[in-house]
Amino acid sequence: xxxxxxxxxxxxxxxxxxxxxxxxxxxxxxxxxxxxxxxxxxxxxxxxxxxxxxxxxxxxxxxxxxxxxxxxxxxxxxxxxxxxxxxxxxxxxxxxxxxxxxxxxxxxxxxxxxxxxxxxxxxxxxxxxxxxxxxxxxxxxxxxxxxxxxxxxxxxxxxxxxxxxxxxxxxxxxxxxxxxxxxxxxxxxxxxxxxxxxxxxxxxxxxxxxxxxxxxxxxxxxxxxxxxxxxxxxxxxxxxxxxxxxxxxxxxxxxxxxxxxxxxxxxxxxxxxxxxxxxxxxxxxxxxxxxxxxxxxxxxxxxxxxxxxxxxxxxxxxxxxxxxxxxxxxxxxxxxxxxxxxxxxxxxxxxxxxxxxxxxxxxxxxxxxxxxxxxxxxxxxxxxxxxxxxxxxxxxxxxxxxxxxxxxxxxxxxxxxxxxxxxxxxx
Numbered sequence: 265x266x267x268x269x270x271x272x273x274x275x276x277x278x279x280x281x282x283x284x285x286x287x288x289x290x291x292x293x294x295x296x297x298x299x300x301x302x303x304x305x306x307x308x309x310x311x312x313x314x315x316x317x318x319x320x321x322x323x324x325x326x327x328x329x330x331x332x333x334x335x336x337x338x339x340x341x342x343x344x345x346x347x348x349x350x351x352x353x354x355x356x357x358x359x360x361x362x363x364x365x366x367x368x369x370x371x372x373x374x375x376x377x378x379x380x381x382x383x384x385x386x387x388x389x390x391x392x393x394x395x396x397x398x399x400x401x402x403x404x405x406x407x408x409x410x411x412x413x414x415x416x417x418x419x420x421x422x423x424x425x426x427x428x429x430x431x432x433x434x435x436x437x438x439x440x441x442x443x444x445x446x447x448x449x450x451x452x453x454x455x456x457x458x459x460x461x462x463x464x465x466x467x468x469x470x471x472x473x474x475x476x477x478x479x480x481x482x483x484x485x486x487x488x489x490x491x492x493x494x495x496x497x498x499x500x501x502x503x504x505x506x507x508x509x510x511x512x513x514x515x516x517x518x519x520x521x522x523x524x525x526x527x528x529x530x531x532x533x534x535x536x537x538x539x540x541x542x543x544x545x546x547x548x549x550x551x552x553x554x555x556x557x558x559x560x561x562x563x564x565x566x567x568x569x570x571x572x573x574x575x576x577x578x579x580x581x582x583x584x585x586x587x588x589x590x591x592x593x594x595x596x597x598x599x600x601x602x603x604x605x606x607x608x609x610x611x612x613x614x615x616x617x618x619x620x621x622x623x624x625x626x627x628x629x630x631x632x633x634x635x636x637x638x639x640x641x642x643x644x645x646x647x648x649x650x651x652x653x654x655x656x657x658x659x660x661x662x663x664x665x666x667x668x669x670x671x672x673x674x675x676x677x678x679x680x681x682x683x684x685x686x687x688x689x690x691x
Contacts, residue, residue, distance in 0.1 A: 266405040270360045272299045279328060280305040283316065283343075284335025288353050291397035292333045295353075314344040336393075336418030339442050354419040357398040358459075362425040365411045366526060367392075369420060369456050370433025372574050373519045375548055376511070377433060378414040380523035383545050384538050385530060388412050393419060410530070418442065421452040426460035429529070430488070431467045431522055435474040436573045437597045450478055457486050464488035465529060467522050471495055491529075493522050501536045508543040512552060513581025550679035552578055552663075559689045560656040566663035567679030572602035575665035579609060586658035587613040587650045591621020592666035592678070602665055603627045611635045613653050615646050620666035641671065643678075647685035 265271075275296060282292045285307050296305050306329070308316035316324050331349045333356070334340075343350060358365060366388075368378040375394050382390040391401045392413035401411070413427065417439060435450055443449045457466045457479070466488045470476050483490070495518055498506070502521060509520040520542060524535045531537065547553060555563040566578045570592075579585050588611055590602075599620075606614065606628055615638045616625040625639060636653060640646050650660045668678040 265402050266407065266409070267360050268299065271295075271356070274356055274359060275300045275303060275331075278303065278330040278349075281316065281327075281329040281332045281348075282307045282335075283311050283332050284338050285309045285319070286335055286337070287395075288335045288397050289333075291399050292353055295399045295402075311338050311342045313342065334422065336416055340421060341444070350422055352419060352422050353397060353399055354392070354413075354415065355423045355425075357413075358423055358425045358427060361405065361411060363428050364405070364409055365413050365427040366429040366431070366530075367413050367415045367427030367456055368431045368433070369415045369417070369453055370431070371436040371438045371453075371571060372568075372577075373433045373515060374414045374416070375568075376516065376551060377431060377519040377523055378412050379548060380520060380542075380545055381431075381526050382412045384523055384527035384541050385410060385412070390414075415456065417449055417452040420455045423455055423459050426456050426458070426464065426488070428460075429465045429467070429526060430456040430460060431526060432456055432475060432479075433469055433519065433522070434472040434573075435478065436571050438571055439595075441595050450474070454478055454482060457488065458482060460486065460488035462487045465491055467491040467493060467526060469493055469518060469522065471518065491525065493518075493525060495521065499535075501534065505535055505539055505542060508539055510543060510545060511547050513577055515577045515581070516547075516552075550676055552581060553679075555683050555686055558686050559651045561651060561654050562657075562659045563686050564659065564661045564663075565679045565682055566661060567668070567675040567682065569663040569665055570667050570675065571597060572599055572605075572665045575602060575663040576605050578661060578663040579605075582659060582661060584659050585609075585611060585661045587611070587615070587654045587660040589615040589617065589646060589650070589660070589662040589682075590624055590665055591615075591617035591619075592664045592668050593670040594619035594623055595667060599624050599627060599665070607631055607633065612655065612658070613637070613650070615640060615650065617641055617646070617664065618666065618670050620664075624665075643682055643685050647682065647689065651689055 282289050296303050310317040327346045329348050334352050368374050382388050388410045389401050390412050391398050393416040394414040468479050470492045471494050506517045524538050528535045550567040553565045555565050569575050613636045638649050654660050662682050668675050672678040
């Protein structure tokens, strides 16, 4: 295993608590068994209010540990302030392999951009929040390896070393249930740059006002080289390049721009080198994915949309949307930008789902909007209603601007269920 000794040194002689036993927690256990089989470790399936619970269901209140390896879904505020090292698999990975890593984060576009960079850099290894725990790729690593890691805010909040190349795409209100306030969320994202070293590279989008202000506030603390980018400041060859991008929407043009600039930096070649590779990229599932034409209507699945800005961008990208499906789990984010957009959008129908959907509808109901509405939580009923009320040749878009956890396991589950109901219309 490449750099095995460095990794073992981080874990050796430690009494370890694995906090959370999902995909990353199980990966942490495999890592410990492989590198330090003699280590004392305990698994906590849950941490809450300074207590931890074992697989048997018993709660522990003492913390006799030197290191806690935290899964991303557990907020920092659930842990007591004790004399132990609070870390994560991402933190451990970057401490050893950060110099071989391109890290991509942002409220939206992480998966698409990380996948784009991976596509433009053949031989790179894609991992992280995209569904592949970083330590599950250890056997693929060598001194030539380049890792493209999608990194969530949860994965970044406890890191000590940033990736050699960091990309921060944008910032919008998100995950407010995990942080004390919006600034806590933004600062978790900003760790990707603040933890970099001299000689590293930091790409950030100046088209996003929230992000631009944050970087300006902390610019003096960033040791890496700054690479601001904007769709308003591109070269002629980049314009030609982006015109060949198969992904729809200005947000995806921005993602493609930074992906090509990162690839250009790594390969030390002009961006025009990547024209053909970019043109052959296929979009990811549940991200403005065209389900197909069924019952004379074109259906799109943008279930990944969990914030207002994503839904607005999707409608603008498609140009024509007759029926829009909004709502789901309500995390208390500000829907006023979406409400303002709906007042002037050219829509025939809007479906409002879940508590988030009802809140959007209530904010909108004081205005004289022109579209038909349905308030409904069951997609078994929603899809046939859309088929009945959308004109032939029209477009239906699922872009919820809300999380899915009120009714589904995740956004993939929501998108798959939506697709299943669409395909049943032919039966």
